[in-house]
Amino acid sequence: MIKISRLAKHYGSIQAVAGLDLEIDRGEIFGLLGPNGAGKTTTFRMLTMLTKPSGGSASINGYEVTGDLLKVKKVIGVVPQHMNLDQELTAWENLELHGRLHKMPGERRRQRIDELLAYVELAGRAHDLANKFSGGMKRRLMIARALMHSPGVLFLDEPTAGLDPQARRNIWDLIRRMNSEGMTVLLTTHYIEEAEALCHRVGIMDHGRLIALGTPTELKKRVGEVVVEALNHGGNEYRFFADREQALRYAGSLADNVLIREANLEDVFVELTGRKVGD
Amino acid sequence: MVVLRRNFGKFFSSRLVGPLLYLVAFGWGLGRNIQVNGGNYLEFIVPGIIALGAMNTSFNAAGVNLNISRLYHKTLDEYLIAPISAAAFVSGKVLAGSVRGLIDALVILALAFLFGSRLAVNGWFFLVVLLTCFVFSSLGVVAAMLVNTHEDMANFSTFVILPMSFLCGTFFLPDSLPQVFGWIINVLPLTHASYLLRAIASGHGIIPLSLAVLAGYALILFAAGVAAVRTVRQ
Ligand SMILES: Nc1ncnc2c1ncn2[C@@H]1O[C@H](COP(=O)(O)OP(=O)(O)OP(=O)(O)O)[C@@H](O)[C@H]1O
Ligand SMILES: [Mg+2]
Numbered sequence: 001m002i003k004i005s006r007l008a009k010h011y012g013s014i015q016a017v018a019g020l021d022l023e024i025d026r027g028e029i030f031g032l033l034g035p036n037g038a039g040k041t042t043t044f045r046m047l048t049m050l051t052k053p054s055g056g057s058a059s060i061n062g063y064e065v066t067g068d069l070l071k072v073k074k075v076i077g078v079v080p081q082h083m084n085l086d087q088e089l090t091a092w093e094n095l096e097l098h099g100r101l102h103k104m105p106g107e108r109r110r111q112r113i114d115e116l117l118a119y120v121e122l123a124g125r126a127h128d129l130a131n132k133f134s135g136g137m138k139r140r141l142m143i144a145r146a147l148m149h150s151p152g153v154l155f156l157d158e159p160t161a162g163l164d165p166q167a168r169r170n171i172w173d174l175i176r177r178m179n180s181e182g183m184t185v186l187l188t189t190h191y192i193e194e195a196e197a198l199c200h201r202v203g204i205m206d207h208g209r210l211i212a213l214g215t216p217t218e219l220k221k222r223v224g225e226v227v228v229e230a231l232n233h234g235g236n237e238y239r240f241f242a243d244r245e246q247a248l249r250y251a252g253s254l255a256d257n258v259l260i261r262e263a264n265l266e267d268v269f270v271e272l273t274g275r276k277v278g279d
Numbered sequence: 280m281v282v283l284r285r286n287f288g289k290f291f292s293s294r295l296v297g298p299l300l301y302l303v304a305f306g307w308g309l310g311r312n313i314q315v316n317g318g319n320y321l322e323f324i325v326p327g328i329i330a331l332g333a334m335n336t337s338f339n340a341a342g343v344n345l346n347i348s349r350l351y352h353k354t355l356d357e358y359l360i361a362p363i364s365a366a367a368f369v370s371g372k373v374l375a376g377s378v379r380g381l382i383d384a385l386v387i388l389a390l391a392f393l394f395g396s397r398l399a400v401n402g403w404f405f406l407v408v409l410l411t412c413f414v415f416s417s418l419g420v421v422a423a424m425l426v427n428t429h430e431d432m433a434n435f436s437t438f439v440i441l442p443m444s445f446l447c448g449t450f451f452l453p454d455s456l457p458q459v460f461g462w463i464i465n466v467l468p469l470t471h472a473s474y475l476l477r478a479i480a481s482g483h484g485i486i487p488l489s490l491a492v493l494a495g496y497a498l499i500l501f502a503a504g505v506a507a508v509r510t511v512r513q
Pocket of ligand 1: 014016035036
């Protein structure tokens with residue numbers, strides 16, 4: 001579905017993306033994880049043709065993103081990191097505008113708008129201005145907008161940033177539902193639990209490079225499934241073990257307070273990037 | 280590709296203020312005792328005010344809005360992601376800007392009528408107004424795509440649009456200025472717009488050279504706008 005090969009982008013001396021190789025299958029939910037400035041948004045912008053790559057190539061559905069612009073545009077839906085609804089238009093008009101830009105015929109357009117507003121549970125607010133919406137509602141409207149022209153791949157850049165837990169679950173359900181109906185989904189996130197709950201596979205990016213790739217379970221296996229957290233004065237120290245027995249043996253040898261628990265994606269992240277998310 | 284706007288009432292009334300002030304200040308206040316080329320000053324400046332009104336409104340409508348939507352609201356991405364060509368996008372923006380400029384010109388014309396000016400308005404007159412709007416909407420699009428901060432956009436207006444408003448044959452003929460200024464001013468599009476409008480309004484018919492200059496600007500700026508939209512995906 002999506003093939004990325006040695007994709008790179010630099011802004012002057014800043015290497016935002018430094019040679020990315022990645023393949024994403026049809027029907028997958030793929031998550032790009034990484035600290036601020038890792039290059040996630042830049043990668044998305046290159047895949048959605050908003051930014052020209054400085055090197056390498058990428059194709060979606062067999063169409064090069066640097067070549068067949070119109071063909072690629074028809075199969076992708078994009079939900080950017082920043083809220084970019086037209087604030088002066090209503091929910092309905094925002095979708096109408098998108099439909100017109102995609103040259104959808106009138107009848108089909110209206111039908112699809114009603115369908116999608118119901119799908120993202122905004123049918124009752126169709127004629128309210130977009131700037132009157134809450135953060136979660138705006139996100140849902142942006143998702144509805146991206147779905148207007150029935151794309152096969154959906155790009156979601158931090159779809160749940162700044163949302164309360166309720167609104168976030170709401171978006172998760174929406175993503176799962178779309179995926180079960182055949183949509184390939186690419187998303188970026190800072191929330192480890194989001195990637196763990198939602199993604200079939202996860203890629204961890206740091207300094208423009210992919211430093212780990214696999215299912216959440218595989219990644220956890222890679223660093224060790226059990227963690228011993230030693231709580232000493234200077235801060236926590238982490239050690240990873242393949243099973244509980246080894247972990248216990250090690251814990252017994254420590255004088256400090258220890259915590260033994262199952263590894264999560266955050267541990268993988270910390271171990272691989274050498275910093276906590278958001279540092 | 281028409282982007283509908285609400286706030287039409289607000290737009291409409293705010294448009295009235297500027298030209299009304301010009302008409303009161305220069306037409307009634309200053310102009311009562313001034314004669315230009317043997318005609319009354321009000322009749323002299325109305326075409327100028329129409330030209331500068333059309334310029335300002337269409338530049339702001341196409342340029343400033345687009346610049347804000349590109350840098351601040353990021354709504355430009357939504358258009359760049361859509362399967363439309365750069366030319367179609369620029370046409371849409373330029374047309375939307377021109378429509379507003381045209382409305383502005385009509386408002387000024389109606390006001391001037393109330394103030395008692397009698398102009399010979401015909402099809403050519405509107406064609407020239409439309410062409411003026413087209414030129415400055417296109418200039419707006421070019422500036423919006425190339426200028427990377429709101430401050431610089433405001434500076435562009437201050438250093439380019441504002442001087443043109445006053446100097447380009449709108450309120451007085453550049454004959455009285457030092458010759459170098461005269462040359463510069465004669466190259467600028469707004470000068471030709473005001474000359475043309477004035478000539479038509481006073482019944483002298485069109486000036487082919489000025490019309491050609493305006494049309495040339497329109498073509499070049501439109502092409503530059505399309506090129507700028509293409510290169511914005513850096
Ligand atoms: N238009 C630009 N001009 C110059 N540098 C840029 C531009 N866009 C991004 N960068 C740089 O590229 C790097 C990667 O940025 P990017 O936005 O892709 O990170 P990100 O992973 O999306 O981060 P975040 O989690 O904060 O959204 C950063 O160092 C950033 O400063
Ligand atoms: Mg980002």
